[in-house]
Amino acid sequence: MNAVELRKQFPILNQQVNGNDLVYLDSAATSQKPLAVIEKVEDYYRRYNSNVHRGVHTLGTLATDGYEGARDKVRSFIGANSTEEIIFLRGTTTALNVIAQSYGAANVSEGDEIVLTPMEHHSNIIPWQQLAKATGATLKYIPLQEDGTIDLQDAEETITDKTKIVTMMHVSNVLGTINPIKEVAEIAHRHGAVMVVDGAQSAPHVKIDVQELNCDFFAFSGHKMLAPTGIGVLFGKKELLEKMEPVEFGGEMIDFVGLYESTWKELPWKFEGGTPIIAGAIGLGAAIDFLQEVGLENIEKHEHDLATYALEQLSEIDGISIYGPKHRAGVVTFNLDDVHPHDVATVLDADGIAVRAGHHCAQPLMKWLNVTATARASFYLYNTKEDVDRLVTGLVKTKEYFGDVF
The missing domain is CATH 3.90.1150.10 (Aspartate Aminotransferase, domain 1)
Incomplete structure (x- = not known):
């Protein structure tokens, strides 16, 4: 290269x-964009700007193909089993909040523990603080070593049978620390907890395989990996996402709406209420093509x-x-x-x-x-x-x- x-x-x-x-x-704050991404987004707006999923006309079909095609590129990019496990959201922050507000609210209660590290970005601290306040759960932090890394023995001692969620950034946006996600996930699973990964600083830079990491949730943002702002991804294991309730309601994510009851679409669309981030997703797909070519x-x-x-x-x-x-x-x-x-x-x-x-x-x-x-x-x-x-x-x-x- x-x-x-x-x-x-x-x-x-x-x-x-x-x-x-x-x-x-x-670039840790936001990356610059190559011509291939800029031109792809421009092409969408110039040639086939339309809403997705709803229409049967040509522009709508082209937009839907571009949007869902990008989802499949993301699936391949991170090694997910299915496009049903790929949720398009605004970014890492939104994804982490969805996990806390949906999975966390349904599975965490008083006396439970949520385990983090002191190196986390605010976006991976505050949602868990709010969840702990709402449920009576306890926040626990794996201590840092002198050089800003974590020791797996400390993780073993911090994570217990009371732990329901372990959450950690894959790569520190300050220290550059590369955390041992796979090993921590194994500890979390042994205690019956789920592993949530903030991948904002890793997905743009290293090959991600969510199967190899064995994480339950993985969140990242497009704008840090050559794509437009306002688009991000939540990966979740299908069996977990299927049990979770949406946190945003409206068009696109519904199946049937009555006066008093409604039902939701299947995965992944039940988490994508409203007109989705079409141009952003198409730009993200182009960014993935660029990164994989390099x-x-x-x-x-x-x-x-x-x-x-x-x-x-x-x-x-x-x-x-x-x-x-x-x-x-x-x-x-x-x-x-x-x-x-x-x-x-x-x-x-x-x-x-x-x-x-x-x-x-x-x-x-x-x-x-x-x-x-x-x-x-x-x-x-x-x-x-x-x-x-x-x-x-x-x-x-x-x-x-x-x-x-x-």
Whole structure:
């Protein structure tokens, strides 16, 4: 895979910001979109924009074929058994909320336990907090090791026969930690609990096989994997989804409606109330085609090499603190001594370098790190070692600037 050539397929990267060539290092927040995705979405709106499932006219048929074709691409992409297990929703946040509000509300009660980790994104904490408040369940956290990883012995000790749900991010959006999902799922199942995985930071970057992971639910977002915003996926094992009630009611998800009683469509449509995210799903299908053409194995290796190179180069800067384990995904989170991360990001932006600064929707993890905020560089298939070099040069410049100021 040649990242330099790939960059040419992303129009937004071929521009200058503040008089400098753009270096985009914020793909963990949202990825950029290749022409293949942009043109596919444009083609839908130009040529066959129509609602799905309802009409028998030509445009409606084309739209339905595009929408349901994308569902089958997702099924194959993550190794699900059936398209019935693939629910299109707005994103990871919506998917996790659906699990908590539907499966959780029906299966968790007072005295039960919900197990998480302190590294979770807010979207994988707050729904469970709300469920615990509503049911009287208890939240428990698997402690983190010094390098920001979890130990399976700690998972064994935290998960008990009272545990009904174990939920965990596959890859940390802050630390780059790659969690042992398969092994934790085995522990959860041994105690009769289900395994819920936040795959927002893994699905775009590594080959996902939900059968191999043996998770019960897996959620991810399209916009982090080259697709449009507003489209995401909830995978759930069919036997669980069939027993769950919808949380959104209206058109599309109904079978029969009477004045006093209604029934729902079969899977997956009972969870997709209202006009679905048609253009987003079609764009997601195009993004999957693009990623598979490049090869997820190639993307994973490329990002690993970039992260390793970035750790080596950044470590040479005096006064820098880098967080997370040595073996990590393509994310490097850091702070410069005595310089606020927002100031770091502002100075870098003046040189055309886009990084993230803040708490990254992970305030409990920030507290664990004993910081209020960090700066983060995240890599994707279109980044190069030259991008890392620009980042290092920018950070040295930032350190010198604030050293002169103070």
